[in-house]
Amino acid sequence: MANIKRNWNEQKGKLKKRFAILTDNDLLLEEGQIDEMLKRLQIKLGKTKDELNKIIESF
Numbered sequence: 001m002a003n004i005k006r007n008w009n010e011q012k013g014k015l016k017k018r019f020a021i022l023t024d025n026d027l028l029l030e031e032g033q034i035d036e037m038l039k040r041l042q043i044k045l046g047k048t049k050d051e052l053n054k055i056i057e058s059f
Helices: 008-018 034-045 049-057
Strands: none
Touching: 008 049, 034 049
């Protein structure tokens, strides 16, 4: 997930476009809280951590 911080606003927009169910609160990225955000996304989207990594890295 090294690339998650880079261009996060752009990646966040693409995630919201792809998964309309996501809100700004779901995608809130606070310093040191990447794992917490990913857990929220896993639960809400029903995806594994690896699946989320692949989706985000594809942007």
